[in-house]
Amino acid sequence: MRVFVTGATGFIGTAIVRELKAAGHEVLGLARSDAAATTLERSGVQAHRGELSDLGSLVAGARACEGVIHTAFIHDFSQYVAAAETDRRAVEALAGALEGLGKPFVSTSGTAMLTPGRLGTEADAPSPGSAAGPRAATETIVMESARRGVRASVVRLPPSVHGAGDHAFVPALIDIARRTGVSAFVGEGANRWPAVHRLDAARLFRLALESAKPGTRLHGVADEGIALRTLAEAIGAGLGVPVRSIGGDEARAHFDWLAGFITIDNPTSSAITRDTLGWRPREPDLLTDMRDNGYFTKTA
Ligand SMILES: NC(=O)c1ccc[n+]([C@@H]2O[C@H](COP(=O)([O-])OP(=O)(O)OC[C@H]3O[C@@H](n4cnc5c(N)ncnc54)[C@H](OP(=O)(O)O)[C@@H]3O)[C@@H](O)[C@H]2O)c1
16 A cells, blocks of 8 residues: 655654565655655655655645544654644645545554553543643544444554653653753652554554454553652663652652653553554563663763
8 A cells, every 4th residue: 555654754753664565565755854755755755845844745646545544743842732733724625635535544542641540551542631731622623434334443642652762751760860960750650651662563564454353452562551659760760860859849840841741641451452453562562672772871
């Protein structure tokens, strides 16, 4: 199948592109710059010039293909609400381009938008008051497009998608611990984050593209929930710095833009996803990956 991939140059998108090509699919990758187009073409992927805010470019890309995987996102957490709104409009345009065609549309969502404090499942709708609440509207648009002839599904990703090239929350926590000389957790540190390896996530996106039914919510989750205290201890051991509990009032100064995520309790099941698509994570879990695969060797 010819697949339009947004975010094709990103951490997860790159893995999805490789996964698709290995399975015999052809990829048209969204590129917002000459550099991105060159990167794609060097890896044998046709580039489609465009931008998340240029809705016409997204519609043209979607119409040129038999399926769409959407992973692009503006990761400026100081402008998170605006980034979520750009994403919502992009998803509306992509879904609109596919209406009535029965083609697959796999979009990205997050487990952090589930109700905190209890095991989240694929049957749960997003909770607007959650840490990732501003992105909840996007997921709703995808689900609604399934009723208008789009074979639409969402893959919810956990706060840590890890693997070679990770530049997200866990490397940010490591940088904070290195800079401050302490690996901190808030209160008891009993709150949990789920996690998945990017190669397992990429395989799930491919499986969803190939066979998810319209209106399916999927969880790309391998570790159901790692206590933040355990994560802080792994970081402390990896860097050789002390591990310490801090109060909620200190968390804003210590964790800066990450403060809103560091206390979420987001245990998440992927049992329905495993049953529905036969997906099985194969790669190392987060703590093993951190220990064995260079998370502590980078300079800050
Ligand atoms: N990584 C994680 O731990 C994690 C966890 C939960 C959810 N997610 C979600 O998974 C998805 C993929 O994340 P990722 O880690 O692969 O992100 P990433 O490495 O930051 O890549 C973002 C991608 O989006 C593209 N992009 C950014 N702004 C754009 C714009 N204005 N127009 C067009 N393209 C634009 C980037 O293009 P350039 O190459 O040109 O910059 C890049 O291809 C996102 O929805 C993210 O929020 C990720």
